[in-house]
Amino acid sequence: MFKFIIRRLLISLPLLAGVTILSFFIINLAPGGQIALPGAEMNPSFNPHVREMMKRQFHFDKPLIVQYGLIMRDAFTGKLASFKDNRSATGKVLQRMPATLALSAMAMVITISCALPLGIYAARHHGRWRDRLISLISFALISLPTFWVAYMLVLACVRLWHIPVLGTETFGVEFPNPFSAMVDATWHVFLPAVVLALGGIAVDSRYMRASMVEAMNEDYIRTARAKGLSETQVAYRHALRNSLRPIVTFIGYLLPAFLGGSVIVEQIFGYPGMGRLMYEAMMERDMPVIMVELMIGSALVLLGNLLADVLYAVVDPRVRLD
């Protein structure tokens, strides 16, 4: 197991290096990126401040490869500073990371606890109206625009029912004990997490259903039925265990979707995580922060995939990781 994790981390390194090169390239696509080109001074969209910052941060006076090396060195040592407030870009992103991880974890819990039962229920009624209804519901969930749902939800909570949902804690309230403060904080994570989870519930319940339907068609299920087991025992003791296997990897794919969705959800709920920082950085064309966001976001996804692989070996003893 340990060897496997080390090896996977080593495989991930070139991928991460690739991501940094790609984000460096994208940043260079920006109008500001061509600052070193002749005639750039004529472009009115570069104000002198931005030009000065770009020059200093991105070493535009050096050749491209040297630029890349210097930016990487600065990003890792925390010297790469945000255009906005001159604080370390890496520091800013890392500071926002725990909030987004908490949000993703909560969304993950909601997704799993809704998607698996839905998928199992649909598979057990395969082809009948209950199955069709659940399918239609999941298609509807996938088709809902996140920003729209989030906006409607915020409006309903804040304007209609006067429930505080914005930020990470209820503003201006003294909590008598740490427990109620924790409940309050959990509540503030819960609603954005539900919005994030909607798509995941839809997709994963489809996968769970497909996987369970496939398992129910296997020979060992016929054997289990033939020896007189009840349908419940067949479904939960025999089919379910085998159908959970592929689901573990699909759960690993939720993290990139959550990180991407967090841009919209966190912006609407005023939740101070990586997604909102990304949005703010976009609005201010804060290139160093955007670049570090891309890198750290990708690193998180790679770690998530690794975790899914390890989990996969845990649920399926036939898989040997070494």
Add this chain to the structure above:
Amino acid sequence: MANANDHIVQPAEAMQTIAVPRAGLWRRFAADRPALVSMVVMACIFVVGMGYWTIHLSGVHWPYDPTVPDPPAQLLPPSAQHPLGTDELGRDTLSRILLGAHVSLLIGFVAVGISIAIGAIIGSVSGYFGGWVDTIMMRFVDMMMCIPSFFLILTVAAMLRPSIWYVAAVIGLTGWMGTSRLVRAEFLTLRETDYVQAARAVGAGPLRIIFRHILPNALPPVFVSAVLGVSGAILAEASLSYLGFGVQPPDPSWGNIVADGRQYILDAWWLIVFPGVAIFVTTLAFYVTGEGLRAALDPKETKRI
């Protein structure tokens, strides 16, 4: 385990079909009522959206000109004159949503066209040649997959000048990875078949074998993922425009109508609700059609218990 990635089943691949029973495809699809209804809705949206745009370009405006402000008619609630109300400049919401339809459809189709083209080329070259070509291309795909997709779309969109075509290109260029894996998986199976061996034996070159012999047989699952992809692209466009990095005002897009309406939410709920419903219905129509096609192509699904 030989390769740590071997057991990772990609979502798109997990659902794919290898042997495709073409006979009775339409019958199976039509037996699925929701899918049939969705396809009709999809066709209607397409005809209305594209038709409205053409008529708008030719200078005929119905019920109102969606681009011309009409100050006396600011923020009117839905009524007989304005079935879906008006916005803060007095523009008719129904007209604006109708005009916005072509933006969503164009971006949806162009983006998917780009991503299918790239995905098919990379997937087929990778799957056909195998070896180091395959390794390099698939590592590149892995790398693209590990960047959260909306981060990537947002970054590229924010760096470029926002316009309909740029938005379509960005969504297409960041969304081809699933298709390439799907096509590659099909090629891995198909390249070992007898008819491909036969084509090779009579001296057909790799390009001819890839595009003439294998690719046509790998297309059905790609077609399904294309239909599903359109709904994803429409949602991505709406989200981008909502955040202000997509289609820019005064061009109406469903996303930026919602974004513009945000500040008037207490006075004008219709500015938020109706474009959202338009996005939802369109995405749903494409999605259910795509899923219906997938089910009709999948022998496992058609087995009635």
